[in-house]
Amino acid sequence: MSKVPANLTIGLFGKKLRNPLILASGFLGVTKSSLKNVAQNGAGAVTIKSISREPRQGHKPPVVLTNGDVMINAVGYSNPGIEEAKREFSGLGDVGVPVIASIIGEDARELGYMAKNFLSREFAAVEVPLSCPHTPGYGLLAGQGTPEATLEITKAVKGSTSLPVIIKISANVQSIGEVAKAAVKGGADAINVTNTIGPGMFIDVQARKPVLGFGVGGLSGPAIKPIAVRCVFDVYEAVRGSGIPIIGTGGVTTGQDAVELIMAGASAVGIGSAIHFRGIEVFRQVCGEMAGFMESEGFSGIKEMVGIAHD
Amino acid sequence: MNHHEYEQKPPERPRMHGIEDVIEEALDTNTYWFKGEPGAKPGQFVMLWVPGAGQKPFGISYQEKGRFAVTVRKVGPFTEELFGMKAGDRVGIQGPYGRAFSCKGKRVALVGGGYGTAPLGFLAEVMSAGGSKVFVSTGAASSRYLMFRERFRHAKIKAVFSTDDGSFGHRGFCTDCLTGLLETERIDRVYSCGPEAMLREVARICSEQGVDAEFSLERYLKCGFGVCGSCSLDGTGWRVCKEGPVFTLQELGMITEFGKYKRDGSGRRMSI
Numbered sequence: 001m002s003k004v005p006a007n008l009t010i011g012l013f014g015k016k017l018r019n020p021l022i023l024a025s026g027f028l029g030v031t032k033s034s035l036k037n038v039a040q041n042g043a044g045a046v047t048i049k050s051i052s053r054e055p056r057q058g059h060k061p062p063v064v065l066t067n068g069d070v071m072i073n074a075v076g077y078s079n080p081g082i083e084e085a086k087r088e089f090s091g092l093g094d095v096g097v098p099v100i101a102s103i104i105g106e107d108a109r110e111l112g113y114m115a116k117n118f119l120s121r122e123f124a125a126v127e128v129p130l131s132c133p134h135t136p137g138y139g140l141l142a143g144q145g146t147p148e149a150t151l152e153i154t155k156a157v158k159g160s161t162s163l164p165v166i167i168k169i170s171a172n173v174q175s176i177g178e179v180a181k182a183a184v185k186g187g188a189d190a191i192n193v194t195n196t197i198g199p200g201m202f203i204d205v206q207a208r209k210p211v212l213g214f215g216v217g218g219l220s221g222p223a224i225k226p227i228a229v230r231c232v233f234d235v236y237e238a239v240r241g242s243g244i245p246i247i248g249t250g251g252v253t254t255g256q257d258a259v260e261l262i263m264a265g266a267s268a269v270g271i272g273s274a275i276h277f278r279g280i281e282v283f284r285q286v287c288g289e290m291a292g293f294m295e296s297e298g299f300s301g302i303k304e305m306v307g308i309a310h311d
Numbered sequence: 312m313n314h315h316e317y318e319q320k321p322p323e324r325p326r327m328h329g330i331e332d333v334i335e336e337a338l339d340t341n342t343y344w345f346k347g348e349p350g351a352k353p354g355q356f357v358m359l360w361v362p363g364a365g366q367k368p369f370g371i372s373y374q375e376k377g378r379f380a381v382t383v384r385k386v387g388p389f390t391e392e393l394f395g396m397k398a399g400d401r402v403g404i405q406g407p408y409g410r411a412f413s414c415k416g417k418r419v420a421l422v423g424g425g426y427g428t429a430p431l432g433f434l435a436e437v438m439s440a441g442g443s444k445v446f447v448s449t450g451a452a453s454s455r456y457l458m459f460r461e462r463f464r465h466a467k468i469k470a471v472f473s474t475d476d477g478s479f480g481h482r483g484f485c486t487d488c489l490t491g492l493l494e495t496e497r498i499d500r501v502y503s504c505g506p507e508a509m510l511r512e513v514a515r516i517c518s519e520q521g522v523d524a525e526f527s528l529e530r531y532l533k534c535g536f537g538v539c540g541s542c543s544l545d546g547t548g549w550r551v552c553k554e555g556p557v558f559t560l561q562e563l564g565m566i567t568e569f570g571k572y573k574r575d576g577s578g579r580r581m582s583i
Contacts, residue, residue, distance in 0.1 A: 062325065
């Protein structure tokens, strides 16, 4: 194999990303300054923390814990609500990389409202998580993880914005391919798989109580990566005919992890918990490791690796 | 590519500690002692979990061989719950976290407002033991809220006190006494912790006098270890729990929200 300089750039919804790493929603996405800091640490694109119609305080702390290779969180969608979020996320050119919005709602109608009233043209795309496992009223706990609800919500959001729409789906459902197909049928421009998995629970054996304020929370971190790889693999099989890009999210911590998700079928890769496991510098580190791998294996671009694990 | 390109991290979760002792430092101000050696540096904080009540950050106020403490002002439901606890009761401790004070300087002034004095007690002892000449200016609403008077006297640290109502020491602010220390004591570094309006005044005085200074900032913390973003500061995006809570005078100049506003648990701005 001859050595070729690795090019990490990708195209996604007509935008050029300098690398395929996207800050996952929920991490460091509370403010524009924080997103800019993540961009300066090497992310190819960033996603804001999800916004709801009204302000939410979220769950009582502790809201995030780790143990070994697993992180558990139940932040509970704390956010300042639509009006303050509009002010916060303006002048997004300052961030330096494409900024993806994230909106939540209790049903298709509310998500349509959010898309119409919150999204500005400054965002590169909008992500709709139908997959949070630990917040009453939203995601899985509101029945948004079924193919039927996914189709209805995708259509409602698509009908309310001209931005590309990313549907973020859960690993928790058996019929992940059916959910992905429903998103495609509804007109989604990309699928993000997966959200946190679970929910799980940490009990402190001395306190004899669950530790998270909410009791249960979604699992992330390196430990869940094999589940994310399988989900991306299955979703790719289900929707490969449509050509819809997949953002693979779940446990990516090293360049090898990112390549694994890409080979399973992801065109871009989400990074979240790794900000803890390796520090905020993780974006640059993963890029360096991906480039090293590609050079030694003779890949000149990301596209050459997308889905090559499939027959 | 090997699978271990990064070091394994220790668990980020509370560990239960029995309260060894509760000492009343001042009105509505208790020190909670725990057994253990967290290896904290002055300015660092721990997340304290009271099952059922929640989890909040507290600066370490004492660290001795085999024991350490936090000093807490009763300000809301969480601290009220804590004030109902006694020796033998258990709470969860997570950390220590955050960037500490640098402990640089040969002749230093420590400026503490209200319960912001708590981490400065630990800093004063460490720097004094390290050979620095330490001066303290601390203030409170009234004499009943002044903490560590005996502690500073015992450690032979020169401390000046201010109260808003003049019930003890100088009537006025701890920043007034800082100006006096800078005039007479050839101070080469200032350390401060307290309400942000006070920190803003310390920053102004130190800028004018050309003295290096460090500031401990308070923001709404949720995770405490740098992933959630609730304590990110405008201007730089620095996380108070990770890049802070201690920032230098130069760094403060880049934090556009300093002295102006902070965010609540939902992320909404609140004026300072």
